[in-house]
Amino acid sequence: MRILIGSPVHQKPEILILFLQALERLKAPDVPPDYLFVDDNDNPASSQWLIDFADRLPGQVLPMLTGLPQMENRSNEHTHYWPPALVWKVAGFKNRLIDYALQHDYDALFLVDSDLVLHSQTLCRLVETEKDIVSEIFWTRWHPEGVPLPQVWVSDEYNLFHREEGEVLSAEERAHRELHFLHQLHVPGLYEVGGLGACTLIRRRALEAGVHFGKIKNVSYWGEDRHFCIRAAAYGFPLFVDTHYPAMHLYQETDRVKAEQLLSALSYFTSKAAHADFPDSPDHSPSFNQSTSSETPEFTEASVIPDDLRESAVFAKYTADSFGVPQAFSGPRQSELHTPPVSRPKLTLSMTVYNEAEQKLSDVLRSHREYIDEAVIIDDGSQDGSGELCRELLKGIPLRLIRNETASLTNEAGLRKQQWRETLFSSPEWILNMDADEMFESRFAQGVHSLLEGTKADAICFRLYDMWSATHYRDDEYWQAHRYYRPFLIRYKEGFAYKWKEQSLHCGRFPDNVLDLPSEISNYRIQHWGWYTPAIRAAKLERYQLLDPNARYGWKEQYESILDPNPRLTLWVDQDSKNIEDGPASEHEDIHHAITEEVVKVASVQVESDPEPDILEETKDTFYEKEKGQGKEAVQGVKCKLCGSSETGVFHRYKHFILLGCGSCGLVFRHDVDRIQSEEMIAEIYNAKWVDMRDSAEASTYGDYALFGVMLLDMFSPGKGRLLEIGSGTGEFIHATLQSGWDAVGIEPSLDSRAYAKHKYDVDLLAGYWSDKIKKITLTQEALETQKISEIREMNEAPTTEEEMDLSLDNPFEAVACWHVLEQIADPIAFLADLREHLQPDGTLYITVPNKNSFTNEAYGAYSPIFTEKDHLYHYSEHTLALLLEKAGFRPVSLFTRQLPADLDALLQAHPLYGELDFTEQMGLLAKLQGEKRGHELCCVARAI
Structure with a gap:
């Protein structure tokens, strides 16, 4: 494939040399590319760099085109200037490059701006996409204090959100969709967009159709790239x-320094690799490749890893600002803009059916057809037309339907082996083995292909819920399937010695040894409808009594419990529903909530050695253990502090406290929360040692939390105004908000923290705790004893010797922030209701709390640092936080989780189902965690109802 790399060049020498160094490293998918530059430089040194580059690549660099000589001041230290005349001058240069590519029969033109540093795999990747017009992503911080933004967009001049025709969006929904789009671009993949530029591969088919950068007379959009994109869309392209290999944009001076360090690092690894191949060679590299930076980064010996992964890791290190957008959002995991990879894994449904036409077969097949690529079904002697129904409902999907004239009632192992053999005839990649009465919850359809693309496991395990009615599943000592993870989805491994359990009943749907392969658990749930009516249950019992009268293959007590007139049932909660109301159970359905002390297991195999439960349920949790006599009186009769339910049990007994769990709403809370003195507890924890820890992590604290909070304010409270922060810590957020124009005040009970804030940021924080008394702050005893009345007068502007002082709350606040405070509040409903009274009618509440359903808690179970912190009085999930806000008179306008990359390595080592992941895999995992709301931190933006 003949490719022409074209670039108009008007560039500073120190930037141009970095651009050319990266170009020289660029790998080609086939024959080496040719280069054609438009020399529009007004600096002779820059023109000389182009000549030197041509000398280094003889035969590849074509004679340069030139622009009209002129002196132009195109930038200052903060931004670049692009007047209309300059825009259309550059458009003319690009059109000259298009003309040259067409006249000289190139297969593609790669247009790239001269202030980019490219990954060496960029060109290969863009060619690999087989798209007529495709750009590689890069991010730009247009202003020093701004958020990095991409050079691609969704619609119009620069909309970063999708909107259907005629759809009217609120500011909140627009912000939500923008976050979604930006988050998506951080996940390696290929996505369809509405606009692009600056680093674009254009294939000959598009060039011949007439795409170019000329001005469209009746369009007033700024920038030649926008006119190019409109013209391309009009021609049907x-x-x-592509986001696999983000480029670095050298827009600010700080970007140039990072680029020098990046290329220096890559040169280091290249030289190490060369020395490994030629150990006697002298230690030198070509002068053109030497960095102009005076500071060379220090590195350890080069690891033995693939060059492209090493290079990606180096790019990630020096383009870390590109990940400044919060990697979390509220909404579906995949955007309607997402274009699935051409070669996504094939998913084959494997199933047996026997007289299922009058049961749930129709619903089951309709749900599966949304995401499967093909199906293999054994019709095992059905007499009700089940096979014909399969053919009808899967019309349009490749189907291999095999008919057994006689049912295999007494030979399940033989039937399963036949099903396996017939499935393998279809050359499967992934096999989803489901019975005719089993179906996933609806959200699985949107996430299954991302699940398959993002996993290294060969077996994925899920929980199965035995539905005992249309609304409830059975949950007692005999029916516990949903407490375990079993394999339903496997990647076929040719050469693996699959072995079957040789028994005529309950032999398993897959070979018995599939869990010898790498396994993973998933939170997608399966509903089993094989028991949901009295008639079905009676027929099943009759079958078991006939085929297994002595319970040789099953559990006698479970068989006998099938017709229990008063089973223990739990309401099925659809996790896609936003408003869930518990409807009355049908006759004989007294609802009880399960209590268990089992460790999470995959089938019968324990997945971690720690004898503590993993916390993996999203809404209604069933992981609590019964009291065992020790300390029983301390927890008996304790009602849930959120929903008032008496169905509470011990979650875990720690050395100094006990955590209880509510089987109704899922809240986890300390058993002694009514007796806790928060002031004493907080004073004990947030001391000088805690401040030292914050000081040692000052940069990440400021960047990860303070600036993140300011960004949320910019999105949801752009008008600024008065702001109150409760629990200000060492003052970073208050300092950041003051700098960005807010009239901000913070409350902090810790004397050490307040002193640090004053010393480090010159920020005065009010001393005390927020109480449930309107317009009052309760001063700490520490503050009363150590601060003079004159100091208190200066800080609060209201001299008094009382233990309570006014905060001047006559004027309500536009915003109130509680970052990691709510979990420490003993009466959160009263606390939030009081805050509501001090917000403007359209004011906004900002909250972060640790996420009970986090990957951290998955990794460490009951000994997670989130659970063992004794000042964490409550542990909230998305469901319980939303319920709390509703009770306090708020409605969430954005509710999402956040997982920072910093501690991911430690979590992966602690998690029983993960090992080493490379950078791309870690980014994919981060996206998955946020998409499934399993990030470490639960973030909420709310307004009064």
């Missing part, structure tokens, strides 16, 4: 962006 969709636009795509």
Whole structure:
């Protein structure tokens, strides 16, 4: 494939040398590319760099085109200037490059701006996409204090959100969709967009059709790229962006320094690799490749890893600002803009059916057809037309339907082996083995292909819920399937010695040894409808009594419990529903909530050695253990502090406290929360040692939390105004908000923290705790004893010797922030209701709390640092936080989780189902965690109802 790399060049020498160094490293998918530059430089040194580059690559660099000589001041230290005349001058240069590519029969033109540093795999990747027009992503911080933004967009001049025709969006929904789009671009993949530029591969088919950068007379959009994109869309060419190898944009001076360090690091690894191959060679590299930086980073010996992964890791290190957008959002995991990879894994449904036409077969097949690529079904002697129904409902999907004239009632192992053999005839990649009465919850359809693309496991395990009615599943000592993880989805491994359990009943749907392969658990749930009516249950019991009268293959007590007139049932909660109301159970359905002390297991195999439960349920949790006599009186009769339910049990007994769990709403809370003196507890924890820890992590504290909070304010409270922060810690957020124009005040009970805030940021924080008394702050005893009345007068502007002081709350606040405070509040409903009274009618409440359903808690179970912190009085999930807000008179406008990359390595080592992941895999995992709301931190933006 003949490729022409074209670039108009008007560039500073120190930037141009970095651009050319990266170009020289660029790998080609086939024959080496040719280069054609438009020399529009007004600096002779820059023109000389182009000549030197041509000398280094003889035969590849074509004679340069030139622009009209002129002196132009195109930038200052903060931004670049692009007047209309300059825009259309550059458009003319790009059109000259298009003309050259067409006249000289190139297969593609790669247009790249001269202030980019490219990954060496960029060109290969863009060619690999097989798209007519595709750009590689890069991010730009247009202003020093701004958020990095991409060079691609969704619609119009620069909309970063999708909107259907005629759809009217609120500011909140627009912000939500923008976050979704930006988050998506951080996940390696190929996505369809509405606009792009600056780093674009254009294939000959599009060039011949007439795409170019000329001005469209009746369009007033700024920038030649926008006119190019409109013209491309009019000619029928969709636009795509690839995000596997983000480029670095050298827009600010700090970007140039990082680029020098990046290229220096890559040169280091290249030289190490060369020395490994030629140990006697002298230690030198070509002068053109030497960095102009005076500071060379220090590195350890080069690891033996693939070059492209090493290079990606180096790019990630020096383009870390590109990940400044919060990697979390509230909404579906995949955007309607997402274009699935061409070669996504094939998913084959494997199933047996026997007289299922009048049961749930129709619903089951309709749900599966949304995401499967093909199906293999054994009709095992059905007499009700089940096979014909399969053919009808899967019309349009490749189906291999095998008919057994005689049912295999007494030979399940033989039937399962036949099903396996017939499935393998279809050359499967992934096999989803489901019975005719089993179906996933609806959200699985949107997430299954991302699940398959993002996993290294060969077996994925799920929980199965035995539905005992249309609304409830059975949950007692005999029916506990949903407490375990079993394999339903496996990747076929040719050469693996699959072995079957040789028994005529309950032999398993897959070979018995599939869990010898790498396994993973998933939170997608399966509903089993094989028991949901009295008639079905009676027929099942009759079958078991006939085929297994002595319970040789099953559990005698479970068989006998099938017709229990008063089973223990639990309401099925659809996790896609936003408003869930418990409806009355049908006759004989007294609802009880399960209590268990079992460790999470995959089938019968324990997945971690720690004898503590993993916390993996999203809404209604069933992981609590019964009291065993020790300390029983301390927890008996304790009602849930959120929903008032008496169905509470011990979650875990720690050395100094006990955590209880509510089987109704899922809240986890300390058993002694009514007796806790928060002031004493907080004073004990947030001392000088805690401040030292914050000081040692000052940069990440400021960047990860303070600036993140300010960004949320910019999105949801752009008008600024008065702001109150409760629990200000060492003052970073208050300092950041003051700098960005807010009239901000913070409350902090810790004397050490307040002193640090004053010393470090010159921020005065009010001393005390927020109480449930309107307009009052309760001063700490520490503050009363150590601060003079004159100091208190200066800080509060209201001299008094009382233990309570006014905060001047006559004027309500536009915003109130509680970052990691709510979990420490003993009466959160009263606390939030009081805050509501001090917000403007359209004011906004900002909250972060540790996420009970986090990957951290998955990794460490009951000994997670989130659970063992004794000042964490409550542990909230998305469900319980939303319920709390509703009770306090708020409605969430954005509710999402956040997982920072910093501690991911430690979590992966602690998690029983993960090992080493490379950078790309870690980014994919981060996206998965946020998409499934399993990030460490639960973030909420709320307004009064």
